[in-house]
Amino acid sequence: MSPNSNFGGPRKNTDYHGLVLLCLGHMMTDLNTSALPALLPFLKETLGLSYAMAGTIILFSNMTSSVIQPAFGYLADRKSLRWFLPLGCFCAALGIAFLGWAKSYGEILFLVIFSGLGVAIYHPEGWRLANFYAGEKKATGMSIFGVGGNLGFAFGPLLAVYLVKKFGLSGSFYFILPGAAMAGIFIFSKIWEVQNIPSSSPTPQSPSGSFSLRPVIYPLSLLLGMVIFRSWTHIGLMTFIPFYYINYMKGDPMHAGNLLFGFLAAGTLGTLVGGPLADHYGHKRIILLSLGLTGPLLVLFLLSSGVWAFIFFILAGFIMIFSFSVSMVMGQYFLPKHLGTVSGLIVGLAIGTGGIGATVLGLFADLWGVPSTLWLIAFIPWGAFFLAALIPYPGKKTTPKT
Numbered sequence: 001m002s003p004n005s006n007f008g009g010p011r012k013n014t015d016y017h018g019l020v021l022l023c024l025g026h027m028m029t030d031l032n033t034s035a036l037p038a039l040l041p042f043l044k045e046t047l048g049l050s051y052a053m054a055g056t057i058i059l060f061s062n063m064t065s066s067v068i069q070p071a072f073g074y075l076a077d078r079k080s081l082r083w084f085l086p087l088g089c090f091c092a093a094l095g096i097a098f099l100g101w102a103k104s105y106g107e108i109l110f111l112v113i114f115s116g117l118g119v120a121i122y123h124p125e126g127w128r129l130a131n132f133y134a135g136e137k138k139a140t141g142m143s144i145f146g147v148g149g150n151l152g153f154a155f156g157p158l159l160a161v162y163l164v165k166k167f168g169l170s171g172s173f174y175f176i177l178p179g180a181a182m183a184g185i186f187i188f189s190k191i192w193e194v195q196n197i198p199s200s201s202p203t204p205q206s207p208s209g210s211f212s213l214r215p216v217i218y219p220l221s222l223l224l225g226m227v228i229f230r231s232w233t234h235i236g237l238m239t240f241i242p243f244y245y246i247n248y249m250k251g252d253p254m255h256a257g258n259l260l261f262g263f264l265a266a267g268t269l270g271t272l273v274g275g276p277l278a279d280h281y282g283h284k285r286i287i288l289l290s291l292g293l294t295g296p297l298l299v300l301f302l303l304s305s306g307v308w309a310f311i312f313f314i315l316a317g318f319i320m321i322f323s324f325s326v327s328m329v330m331g332q333y334f335l336p337k338h339l340g341t342v343s344g345l346i347v348g349l350a351i352g353t354g355g356i357g358a359t360v361l362g363l364f365a366d367l368w369g370v371p372s373t374l375w376l377i378a379f380i381p382w383g384a385f386f387l388a389a390l391i392p393y394p395g396k397k398t399t400p401k402t
Contacts, residue, residue, distance in 0.1 A: 026148030034156030064116025069348020073124035076340035086186035088122025093179020100172030127343035142325035143275025229384035232357030267321035274322035290322035298378035
């Protein structure tokens with residue numbers, strides 16, 4: 001690594017070792033977020049919780065791990081806080097580790113909040129450093145970092161159920177092992193060599209290099225709206241597919257579980273593929289392709305059965321998550337001097353509000369049923385496509401000429 005990589009302008013080469021390190025930390029952090037819903041049925045039975053109390057646990061987790069991320073992003077922008085990375089991994093794991101030992105509802109809420117704060121402090125600094133390590137291949141770098149989160153979400157529930165079945169609820173303590181190990185790796189890693197993360201090139205709206213928020217309000221609002229609609233689709237499918245197969249179709253719960261795991265695994269692959277394609281063909285073009293194909297694939301899924309339904313659902317997961325890391329690159333393009341803040345907005349606030357969408361869809365399901373709700377979800381990506389089409393964004397080049 002050249003000295004300019006640490007102190008000079010934006011780097012051009014891509015540091016894959018640094019990106020893989022951040023990807024692993026991302027995985028170990030989000031492993032805990034996705035483990036919580038899998039642990040809830042066991043906690044509910046052990047402590048006699050109501051469904052409302054269980055829902056409140058998820059609400060507290062969502063608020064602390066996602067919605068407040070912009071605040072930590074703002075802090076990271078003001079002063080680079082590299083220690084957020086090991087601390088975030090460790091705190092996220094520590095809260096979940098002791099969840100199985102909780103003796104009261106208050107203790108559960110405290111541990112969930114503690115774990116959620118760990119998740120919240122890791123992401124903005126992680127996205128900022130990933131932007132630096134990515135060099136000129138922004139979408140590729142964001143994809144490598146983002147795939148860690150997808151892997152964590154996919155394997156968290158599986159690990160949680162395995163540990164509870166083998167050791168009982170106290171088996172949740174083993175979640176401390178990957179979190180502590182990753183924190184230790186970060187402490188002795190190369191992240192401390194990067195003493196300053198320079199901002200990207202100034203936005204086209206401010207060629208002199210001075211920052212003005214007003215010109216980016218319109219495109220950034222469209223981008224956040226697009227991310228919110230995509231999040232409603234993703235969380236809606238994750239929420240109502242199990243209800244559809246278990247309660248409505250009276251099918252095997254394992255079938256619904258396998259379907260969701262395949263959906264998430266396909267999304268992981270989509271994250272890896274979407275970034276390089278976006279760097280080659282253009283960021284906005286790939287986002288429009290992703291959102292434009294997701295709706296028709298979901299319609300085909302609802303019209304199909306058996307193997308074809310599985311294929312179309314997996315393809316929908318693969319195509320929809322194409323756009324995840326690319327939308328992060330677009331957000332960082334609009335606010336190049338506030339990488340942590342915009343990362344918190346996109347990952348935290350916009351995606352976190354997907355929980356609101358799930359609530360609205362739940363009310364719709366109470367009135368019109370789960371099948372009608374899935375049909376509604378199938379058309380939400382078109383709203384995201386419409387907003388994405390309106391975003392003023394350059395072609396393949398994402399930095400203005402100097």
